[in-house]
Amino acid sequence: MRKLAMILAVVAAPATAETVNGLKTADEFDGIEAEDERSVALFEEVLKVVEHPRCLNCHPKGDTPLQGDDMQPHQPPVVRGANNFGAPGMQCTTCHGAENVAFTTGEGSIPGHEPWHLAPKSMAWVGLSGAEICAQLKDPERNGDRDLAAIHEHMAEDGLVGWGWHPGEGREPAPGSQEVFGELVKAWIDTGAACPTGS
């Protein structure tokens, strides 16, 4: 009987088996019948990526990026500058090249991608609730005048977003993969792009 229970438990958990690196896939939400509820559940899964340090560090509140898995203020103490690429004389490219570079003198690496920059101030996520992030993502006044298709494209295909899953030695990758993340965002949009309630 105990064996049978174990077998049933394994068979009953195929959804968990599909989860990729801590991120559920979109079809794992098919069992939620009410579309609005399914949409909210999909968005809450999307938040696992959006609220990961790999994303939040460059969507900071204010003018200073964060860094590391513990989200400390960036060192050296850089500022966003007029175009989110740093200050004249101290642009992001002063240190960040087109690819991650392993330190020659010890463990760790300096992250890199072309381009490398902060998200605009209107797209700050640090300190916002899931509901607030959701509202901001859908607001063209704050999301760079993007419609939902463009939001999906940004999440699913943008190279700098994709860096979050390939951050180099010394940094934890975002959960899942960009492909799974993109499918979650698409499923969220296809189900009405509903937002969680709350402030």
Added chain:
Amino acid sequence: MAKLTVNGEEVTLDVPEDTPLLWALRDEMRLTGTKFGCGIAQCGACTVMVDGMPRRSCVTPVGSIDGGFVETIEAMEGPEAEAVQNAWTNIDVPQCGWCQSGQVMSATALLRMNRVPTDEDIDNAMAGNICRCATYVRIRRAIHDAAETLEG
């Protein structure tokens, strides 16, 4: 292997592509004016110009800038570099001097982009250049002096 133009001279570096530019400059080309400080882009001592922009050479693999134009402290020229050099010597900015080639690079880069920097502009541009002798006050003053010279 990487081909670069360093201080106006075309060079072919027979080193692995992941060799930091700083290593190539100092060990292969004997351009020792650029200093090693931390090796992790935290101090600014190794700053050079790559394609006209300041760059930390300790975290720049030579293969990543193949075909690029590198300018080091040994060959800095132009009105901004001259103004910075004069301002630096006029008030004796350096103390031990280790960080100063990086400081001069960043200061020159700032003035090439902004001829009339405010204190805040200077602080933002120089934030990544650490000086263990704490010559920051003289550095800021010298940049203002250089800016005044440039503005005539």
